[in-house]
Amino acid sequence: MSEVTPNMYRYDEFDAEFVAERTAQFSEQVKRRLSGDLTEDQFKPLRLMNGLYLQLHAYMLRVAVPYGTLSSRQMRMLAHIARKYDRGYGHFTTRQNIQYNWPKLVDVPAILADLASVEMHAIQTSGNCIRNVTADHFAGAAADEIEDPRPLAEIVRQWSSLHPEFVFLPRKFKIAVSGAPNDRAALAYHDMAVEIVKNAEGLTGYKVFVGGGMGRTPYIAQVISDFVEKHDILAFMEAVLRVYNQQGRRDNIYKARIKILTNALGIEEMRRQVEREFVEIKTRGALQVPQEELDRITAYFAAPTFEALTDEMPDAGPDFANWVKSNVSQHRAPGYAIATITLKTPGQVPGDASADQMDTIADLMDRFSLGEVRVSHEQNLVLPHVRKRDLPAIYAKLKELDFASANAGLITDIIACPGLDYCDLANARSIPIAQRIAKKFEDLERQQAIGELKIKISGCINACGHHHAGHIGILGVDKKGVEFYQLLLGGSGAQDASIGEIMGPGFGEDEIADAVERVVEVYLAQRKPDERFLDTYRRIGMAPFKDAAFQKEAA
Amino acid sequence: MLTANRLRDGDVLYRKGDGWTLILAEGTVYREKAQADAALADAQAELVRNEFVAPYLFEVREVNGQIRPVKEREIIRAAGPTVRTDLGKQAGNVNV
Amino acid sequence: MTKLIKSGAYAQDAYAPVDDDAALPDGAIIVSLARFQKDREALLTRNTPLGIRLQSHETPETLGEDVHHFALVALEFPKFRDGRAFSWARMLRTRLDFTGEIRAVGDFLYDQVNYQHRVGFDAWEVPDNFTIEMFNRALSEMSSVYQPSADGKKTIRELRAGR
Numbered sequence: 001m002s003e004v005t006p007n008m009y010r011y012d013e014f015d016a017e018f019v020a021e022r023t024a025q026f027s028e029q030v031k032r033r034l035s036g037d038l039t040e041d042q043f044k045p046l047r048l049m050n051g052l053y054l055q056l057h058a059y060m061l062r063v064a065v066p067y068g069t070l071s072s073r074q075m076r077m078l079a080h081i082a083r084k085y086d087r088g089y090g091h092f093t094t095r096q097n098i099q100y101n102w103p104k105l106v107d108v109p110a111i112l113a114d115l116a117s118v119e120m121h122a123i124q125t126s127g128n129c130i131r132n133v134t135a136d137h138f139a140g141a142a143a144d145e146i147e148d149p150r151p152l153a154e155i156v157r158q159w160s161s162l163h164p165e166f167v168f169l170p171r172k173f174k175i176a177v178s179g180a181p182n183d184r185a186a187l188a189y190h191d192m193a194v195e196i197v198k199n200a201e202g203l204t205g206y207k208v209f210v211g212g213g214m215g216r217t218p219y220i221a222q223v224i225s226d227f228v229e230k231h232d233i234l235a236f237m238e239a240v241l242r243v244y245n246q247q248g249r250r251d252n253i254y255k256a257r258i259k260i261l262t263n264a265l266g267i268e269e270m271r272r273q274v275e276r277e278f279v280e281i282k283t284r285g286a287l288q289v290p291q292e293e294l295d296r297i298t299a300y301f302a303a304p305t306f307e308a309l310t311d312e313m314p315d316a317g318p319d320f321a322n323w324v325k326s327n328v329s330q331h332r333a334p335g336y337a338i339a340t341i342t343l344k345t346p347g348q349v350p351g352d353a354s355a356d357q358m359d360t361i362a363d364l365m366d367r368f369s370l371g372e373v374r375v376s377h378e379q380n381l382v383l384p385h386v387r388k389r390d391l392p393a394i395y396a397k398l399k400e401l402d403f404a405s406a407n408a409g410l411i412t413d414i415i416a417c418p419g420l421d422y423c424d425l426a427n428a429r430s431i432p433i434a435q436r437i438a439k440k441f442e443d444l445e446r447q448q449a450i451g452e453l454k455i456k457i458s459g460c461i462n463a464c465g466h467h468h469a470g471h472i473g474i475l476g477v478d479k480k481g482v483e484f485y486q487l488l489l490g491g492s493g494a495q496d497a498s499i500g501e502i503m504g505p506g507f508g509e510d511e512i513a514d515a516v517e518r519v520v521e522v523y524l525a526q527r528k529p530d531e532r533f534l535d536t537y538r539r540i541g542m543a544p545f546k547d548a549a550f551q552k553e554a555a
Numbered sequence: 556m557l558t559a560n561r562l563r564d565g566d567v568l569y570r571k572g573d574g575w576t577l578i579l580a581e582g583t584v585y586r587e588k589a590q591a592d593a594a595l596a597d598a599q600a601e602l603v604r605n606e607f608v609a610p611y612l613f614e615v616r617e618v619n620g621q622i623r624p625v626k627e628r629e630i631i632r633a634a635g636p637t638v639r640t641d642l643g644k645q646a647g648n649v650n651v
Numbered sequence: 652m653t654k655l656i657k658s659g660a661y662a663q664d665a666y667a668p669v670d671d672d673a674a675l676p677d678g679a680i681i682v683s684l685a686r687f688q689k690d691r692e693a694l695l696t697r698n699t700p701l702g703i704r705l706q707s708h709e710t711p712e713t714l715g716e717d718v719h720h721f722a723l724v725a726l727e728f729p730k731f732r733d734g735r736a737f738s739w740a741r742m743l744r745t746r747l748d749f750t751g752e753i754r755a756v757g758d759f760l761y762d763q764v765n766y767q768h769r770v771g772f773d774a775w776e777v778p779d780n781f782t783i784e785m786f787n788r789a790l791s792e793m794s795s796v797y798q799p800s801a802d803g804k805k806t807i808r809e810l811r812a813g814r
Contacts, residue, residue: 014795014807025792029762034562036605045732046762054609056632057643059565087642102642104564128732158797158807164766165741165800168734234798245738246710280746286799293808349638420628421636429631431638481626 004371008069009154009300011119018161019116022123026050027109034106049129049167051122052108055424061103062125063115067135067153067177068096068375072365075373077118079358085111089354092343094415094466095174096134096375097125101422123161128169130160130241134176136184137376140301141338141384143330147196147204149179151298152233155289159234166241170248171256173241174213181495186377188212188220188497189469191258192240197227205229210240210270211262214463218499219259222267224274230294232278235287239277243270304370304385309335316392322444323395323406337388339369340408341381341398346438348402349431350416351379357401368394377466378454379415380408411453411520412438415466419459419476420483426459428476428483429509433457436513441520450520453533456491469493471534472516473500485512487519489545490537498538503546518548556582556622557594558632559610567632567644568607570594575607577644579633584615584622656786657752657774664776666702666723681725684709687717695720704756707735711743718747726772728757737770744771744801764789771801 011019026046033043051062063078070078078098082090085107086100093099103111115121125132133153140148156175160166166173178185179196187193193209206228212221228236244258247265262270281287311334313324329338341361343351353361361381365373368390369383376382386394398404407413414437417423419430434457441447456470460477467473473488484506491500507515520533522545527536537545556579557570568575569582576582585591591612598610614625624630635643655664666679671686675693681702687694694701695717702723705711711718718724724743726736736755743749754774755767764775768790775786795807805813 012811014810018793018795018797018807021793028792034605036603040602040608042731042760046760054560054565056628057565057567057635058560102565106563128734161797162766162793163798164769164796165737166734167766168732168737168763170734242738242741246735250707250733250735284745292812420631421638426628429627429637431636435638483627 002366003072004366005073006069006071006370006372007300007302007304008071008150008372009066009297015119016116019119019121019123022050022121022162023109023112023116026112030105030109045127045168047105048127049124050108050112051125052103052105053126053424055101056420056422056426058102059105059108060422061100061108061111061122062093063098063100063120063122064125064132065097065120065375066157067133067139067150068137068377069135069139069150070373070375071118072362072371072373074118074120075358075362075365077114077120079355079362081111081114082355082358084114088356089352090358091349091418092351092353092375092379092381094377094379094417094464095132096137096377097132098375099418101418126172127167128171128173129167130163130169130173130175132174133157133160134174134185134190134377136178136180137374137382138184138329138338138384139179139374140303141331141336142180142182142184143332144182145180145332146198147179148298148301148303149177149185149194149196150301151294152194152196152206152230153177154297154300155234155293156237159237159287163241166245169241169245170250171253173244173258175237183493183495183497184376186466186469186493186497188495189214189218189466189493190221192237193221194233199227203229206233206236208233208236208240210274211259211267212497213257213259214466214468215257216254216461216463217260218463218468219263220497220499221259222262224267224271231289231291232282234289235281236274236278238281238287239274242277243273306333306336306385307387309333309387309389311335311388313337313388314392316395319406320392320395322448323404324391325448326406326410327408328391331385333385335388337386337391339383339386339391339394340376341383341403342405342408342413343380343403344407344413344438345402345405346407346412346442347435350414350434353381353403357403360397360401364394364397378413380413406444407447409452409454410447411441411450411455412447414438414455414457415470416457417459417465419457419465423459423464425462426476427461427478428459428485430457430459430465430474430476433474433476433485433509433512437516440513440517450524451532453520454492455516466493467491468499469497470500471532471537472519474512474516475506477506479506483509485509487512487515487549489519489542490534492534501542503542503549505550507549515549518551519545522548556584556615556624557591557598557610557612558582558629559598559607561607562605569633570598570610573597579624580622582622585612652779653776654779654781655754655774656777656781656783659787660783662774665700668704679722681723684713687714691717702752705736705739707733707739711739711747711749718743718749721749721751723752723754723774724749725754725756725776728755728759728763731759731763737766740767740771741801761785761789765792769796769800769802769804 209221374382416434420426458465458467486506488500679700700722704725
């Protein structure tokens with residue numbers, strides 16, 4: 001079957017040259033490092049800005065997947081890289097990127113060259129700079145969407161690429177965009193975020209948030225502007241970054257994010273300072289985005305031509321029906337659907353896919369999804385534009401791949417960071433905990449009875465597993481040399497954003513899954529009709545859950 | 556014991572005499588603090604060779620005649636990810 | 652030891668740095684912000700070029716209108732990770748309309764020179780082994796830019812529109 005090219009941004013000769021030169025630049029930097037012209041201390045920020053970490057076992061390369069959008073051609077290249085340079089698999093991350101765990105430094109220039117051949121790169125996926133701009137993984141497809149946020153994400157991506165003033169920020173800077181009232185992009189937890197809105201006059205523009213974040217001290221972002229006009233958005237963002245670069249703390253890496261600055265100044269003062277910069281930048285005019293540019297970029301993401309189809313869901317048996325219930329979401333076009341491929345089959349490593357699986361998914365993309373897939377921030381993949389009548393064939397193929405778990409948003413759809421199995425920063429392992437919990441709750445009927453329950457596990461305070469935003473969050477800690485796990489309840493990354501509350505003392509590796517089970521039992525016993533776990537928690541509070549969690553089992 | 560990562564490919568190394576080995580069991584155990592500190596100082600001086608990076612000391616103990624790291628992190632680092640026992644040194648994947 | 656690069660070549664440094672508690676010599680000098688604030692009158696009435704060296708936490712805005720008395724502002728990079736001076740240079744050029752020399756001093760990398768150049772630096776205090784060839788190479792590694800900055804270089808968007 002032939003490769004289908006989706007409607008997405010395509011490099012022109014400028015973009016291609018940019019990435020090629022960046023790759024050549026990094027190749028030179030690697031040479032200088034190997035020859036000793038650069039010390040490790042000097043090389044480290046340079047390799048980080050090309051996405052290359054040194055981890056527990058090996059280097060780790062984080063490849064950028066801008067706003068989580070991939071073509072089948074790109075997916076095949078990601079599979080090729082896994083095979084040729086790595087150990088045959090990759091990991092899809094909580095920022096919509098992909099990570100490889102075993103690249104060699106000496107091979108990285110070749111990997112980057114291969115990526116460049118399919119319009120990909122690893123620029124600014126790490127380091128104290130503006131990182132990958134993430135977006136709603138249902139962008140362009142969701143029934144509730146006001147406007148596809150990806151043209152904005154692409155405009156911001158270009159503006160932020162090697163921005164000379166902002167490549168040595170106090171700390172990393174993460175931006176997310178959403179074009180729907182249901183926030184699937186976790187805007188509240190980003191350094192800066194944009195929600196596409198309409199004002200009273202019906203004009204579409206941007207509501208801008210600042211100062212959210214996870215980590216050691218989680219914060220929910222605050223509104224810095226209710227409405228920024230589209231052509232002003234880069235001027236506005238530049239103003240925010242400038243204030244941050246000038247005033248963000250440089251003395252303590254745990255207090256260096258913009259969330260700390262926003263909290264220290266207060267949102268009023270933050271707004272005043274940003275406004276001052278914004279007015280100046282706007283007046284100068286160089287950062288205004290002309291309508292023709294907005295139109296030009298938007299055209300890349302034009303909606304595909306949807307066939308006129310009847311809006312019927314095929315009947316293909318009870319297993320298929322279960323999968324549809326959880327993993328298929330409403331599409332804006334009749335007869336179409338959005339299919340979530342959860343990379344969360346109980347017992348698997350969350351978010352991992354082998355090279356073979358990636359290739360098969362590329363085939364599915366071409367056959368059934370107009371050549372396109374999305375990487376969600378929940379370590380899953382999404383086929384955004386599938387015909388309902390093709391869903392049974394897709395499901396059958398996913399079963400062959402062992403990616404057919406009917407668990408999207410359910411208790412076994414667990415997010416887990418790589419943790420102590422892979423990561424140099426971790427205090428505890430997170431993947432085995434995810435696997436244990438998933439196995440425990442494997443029974444599908446039980447999962448459906450429990451309903452929506454997002455468990456998120458981090459192996460250390462850096463919170464790459466987003467545990468603060470979990471309905472149930474789990475934080476791995478090191479307690480006198482032993483892995484130990486704290487429970488948090490009531491976090492949310494959606495538009496009802498909240499930070500999880502710490503339950504209290506933690507649980508050992510062999511106790512945590514049982515503790516989670518006892519917490520779930522309290523929910524099932526106490527819930528009112530139509531209440532999700534999160535709703536019941538918000539109604540009845542921590543105490544009943546805590547009592548149950550710490551209850552010793554009867555002798 | 557003293558560990559580091561090989562610069563060119565990131566592989567985990569263990570100090571063995573004046574050199575390095577990929578296998579923890581073959582590494583030198585420093586039974587006196589002064590010995591360990593000296594080994595670390597030597598390694599730091601050798602960073603200019605651009606062969607390895609980030610050397611550091613970690614504790615081991617003897618368990619049934621075998622040398623084993625004290626910390627979970629070092630056990631995993633020596634063997635490979637616990638969730639993929641087909642990968643890493645535990646599976647014999649070493650870049651020679 | 653260090654060398655000065657200006658206008659793409661090694662240059663003589665015309666300025667003598669003056670310690671905070673030293674007497675002011677004749678000729679072109681560089682003082683700290685603290686010294687300037689202490690001896691402002693005396694410094695402003697000199698008729699030789701005046702330079703100031705700002706630490707990374709010191710914003711050029713502190714100088715107010717006095718900024719135009721300086722022929723040189725040296726912006727310090729205490730550690731290459733401290734990127735505040737990129738914003739200070741930009742501020743000097745764009746908000747404050749400073750047309751004098753903006754000099755990068757301290758700990759910075761070859762790989763930062765291009766960014767410095769874009770935000771308005773036009774002089775670099777570099778280690779002895781930093782050659783002109785390296786300097787030119789640093790500025791030429793990336794042909795095109797996506798965003799406008801103080802250097803006025805045409806952005807990719809402008810180039811696209813122009814073709």
